[in-house]
Amino acid sequence: MTAKVLFDFEAWARLARRDPEKFEVQRTRMIERIIESADDDQRRRLRGLQFRIDMERRRARNPMDACIRLNRMMSQYFEERFHAALLEPLKPAGPRGAGKADNVVAFRPRKTVSELE
Numbered sequence: 001m002t003a004k005v006l007f008d009f010e011a012w013a014r015l016a017r018r019d020p021e022k023f024e025v026q027r028t029r030m031i032e033r034i035i036e037s038a039d040d041d042q043r044r045r046l047r048g049l050q051f052r053i054d055m056e057r058r059r060a061r062n063p064m065d066a067c068i069r070l071n072r073m074m075s076q077y078f079e080e081r082f083h084a085a086l087l088e089p090l091k092p093a094g095p096r097g098a099g100k101a102d103n104v105v106a107f108r109p110r111k112t113v114s115e116l117e
Helices: 009-018 020-034 041-057 063-087
Strands: none
Touching: 009 020, 020 041, 041 063
16 A cells, blocks of 8 residues: 555544544545555455455444454454465574575564653
């Protein structure tokens, strides 16, 4: 995707509590904006995925049922695509010191949320 989208969860949660209809309009606009920002191949796939998500939400009896249905859908997708890869045994990289020297990248510790404020 080409567009970066900032997502403020707290703002969206407040809007959902305060004005559910406006939340739904804004949610639909945001989804459409993200889909439109994708290249042609991704756009087609994203529209298909969004259609499936919308259908599962419509079939759901309540919000928790929708959450469970979407979680099941994501789990099934993951399992179909990655299950075989996860079951393959890891192949050793070879004896240490054979070939190129190991490149080790040192990472600085992450800042905590309170350090960022």
